[in-house]
Amino acid sequence: MKKELHMLPPSPPLVQAGLDGSPPDRRSSTPPPLPHAGHLVHLETFGCQMNEYDSELVRALLKADGFAFTEDRERADVILMNTCAIRENAHNRVYGHLATLKTIKRQRSLVVGVLGCMAQNLKEELLDHESVVDLLAGPDAYRRLPGLVREALHKHEQGVEQPSMAVDLSEYETYQNVMPDRTQGINAWIAVMRGCDNFCSFCVVPYTRGRERSREAQGILREAERLIAQGHKQITLLGQNVNSYKFQDWDFARLITAVADLPGIERVRFTSPHPKDFPAALLDAVAGHRKICKHIHLPLQSGNDRILTMMDRTYSRQEYLALVDAIRRRHADIVLSTDIICGFPGETDDEFLDSYRTLQDVGYHETFIFKYSERKNTIAARKYPDDVPEAVKADRVCRLVDLAKSISLRKNQAMIGKTVTVLVEGDSKKSSAQWMGKSDGNITVVWEKSTPLTQPGKMVSILVDQASVTTLFGAEAVPSLAHDSPSRR
Numbered sequence: 001m002k003k004e005l006h007m008l009p010p011s012p013p014l015v016q017a018g019l020d021g022s023p024p025d026r027r028s029s030t031p032p033p034l035p036h037a038g039h040l041v042h043l044e045t046f047g048c049q050m051n052e053y054d055s056e057l058v059r060a061l062l063k064a065d066g067f068a069f070t071e072d073r074e075r076a077d078v079i080l081m082n083t084c085a086i087r088e089n090a091h092n093r094v095y096g097h098l099a100t101l102k103t104i105k106r107q108r109s110l111v112v113g114v115l116g117c118m119a120q121n122l123k124e125e126l127l128d129h130e131s132v133v134d135l136l137a138g139p140d141a142y143r144r145l146p147g148l149v150r151e152a153l154h155k156h157e158q159g160v161e162q163p164s165m166a167v168d169l170s171e172y173e174t175y176q177n178v179m180p181d182r183t184q185g186i187n188a189w190i191a192v193m194r195g196c197d198n199f200c201s202f203c204v205v206p207y208t209r210g211r212e213r214s215r216e217a218q219g220i221l222r223e224a225e226r227l228i229a230q231g232h233k234q235i236t237l238l239g240q241n242v243n244s245y246k247f248q249d250w251d252f253a254r255l256i257t258a259v260a261d262l263p264g265i266e267r268v269r270f271t272s273p274h275p276k277d278f279p280a281a282l283l284d285a286v287a288g289h290r291k292i293c294k295h296i297h298l299p300l301q302s303g304n305d306r307i308l309t310m311m312d313r314t315y316s317r318q319e320y321l322a323l324v325d326a327i328r329r330r331h332a333d334i335v336l337s338t339d340i341i342c343g344f345p346g347e348t349d350d351e352f353l354d355s356y357r358t359l360q361d362v363g364y365h366e367t368f369i370f371k372y373s374e375r376k377n378t379i380a381a382r383k384y385p386d387d388v389p390e391a392v393k394a395d396r397v398c399r400l401v402d403l404a405k406s407i408s409l410r411k412n413q414a415m416i417g418k419t420v421t422v423l424v425e426g427d428s429k430k431s432s433a434q435w436m437g438k439s440d441g442n443i444t445v446v447w448e449k450s451t452p453l454t455q456p457g458k459m460v461s462i463l464v465d466q467a468s469v470t471t472l473f474g475a476e477a478v479p480s481l482a483h484d485s486p487s488r489r
């Protein structure tokens with residue numbers, strides 16, 4: 001059956017994909033057949049910051065090929081979902097969306113594409129998904145996406161029900177010359193590396209994103225300069241394990257310092273470092289450079305040595321605690337956050353209590369707590385039965401969440417009476433009469449609007465007078481020279 005597609009007048013191609021103004025690399029995409037240019041695409045993003053960044057790449061690549069984007073999924077000819085595979089609930093969200101799209105597809109013409117980590121990992125299952133999916137593209141295949149979308153649109157018009165697919169992983173792809181199409185904002189992400197070689201036994205990322213590779217340092221710096229010129233105040237450098245960044249004689253400490261030294265930048269953040277190889281030079285950079293935020297996300301995963309070994313994390317509880325100690329001795333104000341998994345295969349209650357106690361001992365400002373979720377093809381899925389009952393996992397998560405909340409509240413309450421420097425991001429979630437921003441240590445701060453001089457992108461001093469588990473509240477201290485990170489470079 002021939003399906004009618006919503007046509008727009010072709011829009012001029014946006015040549016935004018070239019970092020240096022050059023068009024994107026189109027070697028692998030077919031030449032643009034004009035009738036498809038200008039189709040409306042709606043893109044939804046699930047998962048981590050790396051996926052947010054990848055969606056910006058996808059927008060750039062498709063726009064450069066003549067596609068236009070809409071926020072309104074009702075108007076879209078093509079709906080793309082950039083998906084996450086990290087845990088079962090991430091999958092379920094995507095399957096839930098696919099079910100909705102199936103209903104929409106019965107009512108009107110629509111091409112549905114699945115991108116990202118689920119596309120990579122679950123090609124067979126997704127394609128079985130009652131033929132809702134017309135297109136699959138993994139994280140290393142986005143340069144081919146314009147061609148794939150056009151192919152899928154063409155097949156759709158012809159009534160051919162055969163999905164278009166590109167799910168090969170690459171050892172080299174870093175999207176080096178693609179300038180992401182960023183939505184306006186204070187922060188901009190830059191992925192400095194892709195993939196992961198750590199193979200933590202529970203984790204699917206090495207399978208969905210392939211081998212670790214670092215992007216050329218000069219390209220990252222040029223992109224950062226351009227972001228600053230466009231008005232971004234904060235840059236967050238991304239990688240699954242930034243400590244293993246390596247490009248010629250550049251390591252991550254040198255890279256982040258070079259980004260933080262660029263004129264006009266206010267703040268640089270990064271995520272995530274792996275505790276097994278946290279270099280002294282990176283700690284020096286975080287502690288000593290006033291533009292590098294005093295916040296380290298240091299995923300613990302478990303506080304028990306037997307479980308850490310089964311997870312293949314390659315550090316012990318003692319080694320982790322020694323690192324925390326070294327961080328705090330180097331700079332007492334560095335804010336720490338972490339990730340913990342409850343109910344890894346074989347985890348006994350005593351072993352869980354080691355995680356509980358480690359949380360108490362370290363006192364993280366923020367803790368992300370996850371129920372173990374068996375992931376197809378991972379080492380843990382092959383070696384260890386997922387034998388902790390669901391109710392036990394849920395109970396452990398609740399106990400840890402209660403503890404983590406009480407620690408966060410205590411830490412935030414200790415900030416009352418202090419002045420923090422905040423980068424203004426925008427209106428608070430609750431009211432347009434309030435601003436919201438982040439402290440240097442990445443804590444959310446909310447305060448009443450009191451002066452028209454304060455605008456998103458500005459740094460302001462806030463005197464904290466109240467605290468909740470997640471937020472500091474206060475008032476603008478005018479004038480104030482106080483700073484929550486006393487070190488200056």
Ligand code: SAH
Binds near residue numbers: 202204372373374375
């Ligand atoms: N590369 C990052 C982690 C990215 S995934 C790092 O190593 O810091 C984010 C978090 O998801 C992990 O730190 C882990 O706590 C959690 N996670 C990953 N796989 C999981 C699984 N199978 N079940 C439950 N949580 C998981």
Ligand code: SF4
Binds near residue numbers: 196197199241274
């Ligand atoms: Fe997954 Fe471990 Fe790699 Fe993080 S470091 S992405 S947890 S394999």
Ligand code: F3S
Binds near residue numbers: 048051085086205209
């Ligand atoms: Fe990120 Fe999820 Fe993939 S956490 S790397 S989008 S599996």
